[in-house]
């Protein structure tokens with residue numbers, strides 16, 4: 407069993423869902439983020455958040471995958487301050503919903519004053535509602551942005567154990583682990599942070615507080631990055647127990663602190679029944695035969 411604790415499945419297809427389930431992914435976390443182009447109305451954020459706790463959660467379940475999400479204002483769109491303020495008013499309506507396991511992904515992109523302001527406001531919110539935080543570290547000036555993310559989080563009194571720092575690399579991992587944070591790694595295909603490098607990091611630092619994810623979205627990315635990395639770890643002689651921690655258990659322990667994510671959800675899952683509807687809508691198109699499992703132990707056939 408695998409968990410992919412960072413994937414934007416709203417942008418992915420049903421083929422992806424089927425392949426993920428077949429590869430052993432039982433649960434996923436979809437962080438609220440930006441959509442490739444800036445939103446212009448607060449209503450677009452509202453409908454997006456509603457789909458994360460509603461339709462997408464339902465859709466995943468039709469393929470035997472348990473869907474959780476994080477809610478937050480992403481750093482990029484924090485730079486539209488007038489809109490960002492309206493989004494902040496919206497967040498309290500969503501952070502307490504079923505399946506919301508963290509505030510995120512928040513943090514810095516270009517490390518502007520506006521990003522800093524909304525990052526801090528959301529750290530306060532996380533503290534108030536006692537949810538973990540998922541931090542998106544910047545792709546540019548990463549080392550400094552990562553250090554700053556942790557400094558500011560501590561300034562606001564968050565415990566490192568409640569904070570998952572994502573998009574790490576060899577440059578940032580040591581400091582993140584030394585300071586007591588969860589260190590997540592996004593495996594991007596055809597880049598520096600591929601599966602090969604991940605194996606070496608686990609070999610060097612061990613499995614404690616390290617989390618592997620795909621961050622697959624609408625860009626060039628791989629929704630099977632977690633199971634593929636796990637397979638490579640096995641091939642390279644990483645102990646089974648370390649693979650389980652980094653590709654399953656650590657994510658569950660970190661985000662389970664929300665009280666919203668429990669292994670029993672999928673261990674005692676109801677059988678897949680694609681005849682189900684949400685708000686009158688199903689995933690079926692005209693004439694298709696729904697998949698209906700005889701029992702929860704059945705494997706989904708593709």
Ligand SMILES: [Zn+2]
Pocket residue numbers: 412414437439511621
């Ligand atoms: Zn993301």
